[in-house]
Amino acid sequence: MLLSRPGRGAALLAAGAVAVACGDDAPTSCPIGDRALPIEVVAVHWPADGGAVVELVDGGAVDLVRPLQGGKVIFVGVRARNVDGCALQLTAALRDPATMQVIALEQRPARLVAGGDGWGHVASPFDDLANVPACPNAAAARDVDGASWRLELRLEEPGGRMAETSLTVRPRCGLAEQLDECECECDSDYELGGACPTDPEPGDAGVAPRPGA
Amino acid sequence: MVRASVLAAAVAAVGLVAACGDNLSGFEPWYLEPLTADEGVWVRTPEFEVAAGAELQDCYFFEVPPQAADTLWVDRFALALNPGSHHLNLFRVGTVVGLDPAAGEPVELGGVAGTVIRGGPCWNSANWATWPLVANSQQSSVESPVYEWRLPDDVATRFTAGERLMLQVHYVNASTQETPFRGRAGVNLHRSRDDTIEMGTLFATQQNIRICRSTPPPTFSGTCSMPDGNHWVAAVNGHFHSRGRRFSVYAWDGQSTTRPPDADRFYVSDDWAEPEMANGLELLLPRGGGIWWTCEYRWREPELGCAEVDARDPLQANDCCYTFGPIVETSEHCNVFLYYYPRTEDIACF
Numbered sequence: 001m002l003l004s005r006p007g008r009g010a011a012l013l014a015a016g017a018v019a020v021a022c023g024d025d026a027p028t029s030c031p032i033g034d035r036a037l038p039i040e041v042v043a044v045h046w047p048a049d050g051g052a053v054v055e056l057v058d059g060g061a062v063d064l065v066r067p068l069q070g071g072k073v074i075f076v077g078v079r080a081r082n083v084d085g086c087a088l089q090l091t092a093a094l095r096d097p098a099t100m101q102v103i104a105l106e107q108r109p110a111r112l113v114a115g116g117d118g119w120g121h122v123a124s125p126f127d128d129l130a131n132v133p134a135c136p137n138a139a140a141a142r143d144v145d146g147a148s149w150r151l152e153l154r155l156e157e158p159g160g161r162m163a164e165t166s167l168t169v170r171p172r173c174g175l176a177e178q179l180d181e182c183e184c185e186c187d188s189d190y191e192l193g194g195a196c197p198t199d200p201e202p203g204d205a206g207v208a209p210r211p212g213a
Numbered sequence: 214m215v216r217a218s219v220l221a222a223a224v225a226a227v228g229l230v231a232a233c234g235d236n237l238s239g240f241e242p243w244y245l246e247p248l249t250a251d252e253g254v255w256v257r258t259p260e261f262e263v264a265a266g267a268e269l270q271d272c273y274f275f276e277v278p279p280q281a282a283d284t285l286w287v288d289r290f291a292l293a294l295n296p297g298s299h300h301l302n303l304f305r306v307g308t309v310v311g312l313d314p315a316a317g318e319p320v321e322l323g324g325v326a327g328t329v330i331r332g333g334p335c336w337n338s339a340n341w342a343t344w345p346l347v348a349n350s351q352q353s354s355v356e357s358p359v360y361e362w363r364l365p366d367d368v369a370t371r372f373t374a375g376e377r378l379m380l381q382v383h384y385v386n387a388s389t390q391e392t393p394f395r396g397r398a399g400v401n402l403h404r405s406r407d408d409t410i411e412m413g414t415l416f417a418t419q420q421n422i423r424i425c426r427s428t429p430p431p432t433f434s435g436t437c438s439m440p441d442g443n444h445w446v447a448a449v450n451g452h453f454h455s456r457g458r459r460f461s462v463y464a465w466d467g468q469s470t471t472r473p474p475d476a477d478r479f480y481v482s483d484d485w486a487e488p489e490m491a492n493g494l495e496l497l498l499p500r501g502g503g504i505w506w507t508c509e510y511r512w513r514e515p516e517l518g519c520a521e522v523d524a525r526d527p528l529q530a531n532d533c534c535y536t537f538g539p540i541v542e543t544s545e546h547c548n549v550f551l552y553y554y555p556r557t558e559d560i561a562c563f
Contacts, residue, residue: 068338069563070561070563071342071562087429091470091471093436101467104436104562106419107432108434109428127423131421133435138439138557138560139439191558192559192560192561193308194307
């Protein structure tokens with residue numbers, strides 16, 4: 001059985017808290033790599049199976065999952081180096097590449113913990129990745145799931161140093177037990193409080209039924 | 214029921230309210246005029262005790278009574294709360310998940326009859342995630358317990374006869390908020406006769422927030438995009454709990470991924486307990502855009518200690534972290550309630 005999202009993140013957070021603490025009694029700076037060099041970031045996401053945070057690939061899938069209250073979010077963020085891992089701000093946005101409209105955006109505090117590979121990794125996937133609210137989405141002109149969107153990620157230090165990356169992602173309804181609900185809420189024709197839209201089967205659009213069919 | 218008898222019953226009820234409390238000294242109960250069927254719909258919850266240290270949330274269900282034309286247009290809301298309320302929210306009942314009106318206890322609600330579910334599933338926001346917002350109030354001071362809200366000219370909220378609504382009332386009588394008397398809520402939906410532009414609503418919430426003792430004061434932001442078309446904001450208010458320091462809502466162009474300039478901010482509140490509804494705005498949002506909202510927090514020591522706060526932390530970090538949740542004393546929120554026209558659809562961003 002899958003653990004709940006927060007439950008899975010707890011162990012990682014605990015490890016992170018040991019590795020770095022950004023509180024009153026801790027150093028206010030948590031350098032990762034060489035801060036004289038530009039910040040480098042690599043896009044990551046947290047799969048629906050609750051496993052490890054993994055690197056995103058251009059054109060790859062990113063899982064839509066139900067958060068606490070409802071709707072569907074994607075958990076996305078960065079690993080980074082040459083950065084102060086404490087008190088970072090992460091911004092993640094999903095943009096329609098055709099219209100350039102941002103259909104969902106979230107901005108939150110984030111912490112990165114130095115790993116053995118020289119990169120800073122999220123201390124808690126649940127909290128240090130953006131929870132981008134993708135569905136339902138009144139602005140999306142096409143279904144959110146299964147379509148390609150531009151994911152833009154920006155990591156900022158308090159002093160103004162920052163780095164950005166972007167790539168194409170394809171959100172998908174990632175959990176079998178949420179599949180119907182997810183496809184319903186991510187349909188571009190879905191209206192809050194209404195019934196689930198019924199999309200025509202592929203190839204049906206605009207084609208009249210065959211006689212006798 | 215004829216108007217005179219309705220009025221008499223209501224006056225009698227108020228008299229009873231005033232007489233049955235043991236802590237009503239100095240409190241003049243609010244009074245809302247009951248409405249005839251021709252005038253609209255009126256709803257009054259029973260009065261209830263909010264014990265010291267208690268936090269209550271009750272969900273009252275009722276149906277929009279039959280209308281001559283099957284449709285009720287409402288261009289004025291009166292939302293009344295005894296002091297101590299955290300909020301009053303009115304929703305349209307959508308898909309029933311774990312909060313079933315049929316499972317409620319029958320209750321007389323003045324102008325309508327319905328059911329009530331006290332606590333339990335009425336606390337779980339996932340149960341009404343797909344229920345469109347109708348109206349809300351966070352105003353419950355002794356000085357002004359009634360929020361009178363007249364919609365812009367030609368604008369009204371549309372209801373269908375038989376449509377189910379849910380009135381949710383939250384009271385706190387603890388360290389962050391106090392209920393000095395007893396809890397009670399009332400709603401008047403005043404019928405419109407000549408309005409033709411439908412009001413739509415937008416509810417947005419940041420579901421994953423975390424305000425910890427050992428981390429810097431956090432700020433969370435999000436956007437909520439509007440459907441295509443021109444949309445004017447009629448009213449807005451923000452909602453968070455006592456760690457909230459500033460709630461801001463901006464007009465947003467739908468393109469930028471940085472916070473809009475202060476000049477585009479049309480709502481700001483530093484008052485978590487009694488945030489005012491900003492209305493009469495008539496603000497045109499950028500086409501293809503929407504809103505950007507920001508919640509700024511500062512951690513504060515819980516008056517009753519961190520144990521209950523820590524117990525709610527999904528990550529069990531033992532850092533007295535307030536996280537998403539409805540309990541005012543031990544959790545936090547970051548919610549936008551926004552009203553716009555003309556309605557394209559009711560919008561949720563979460």
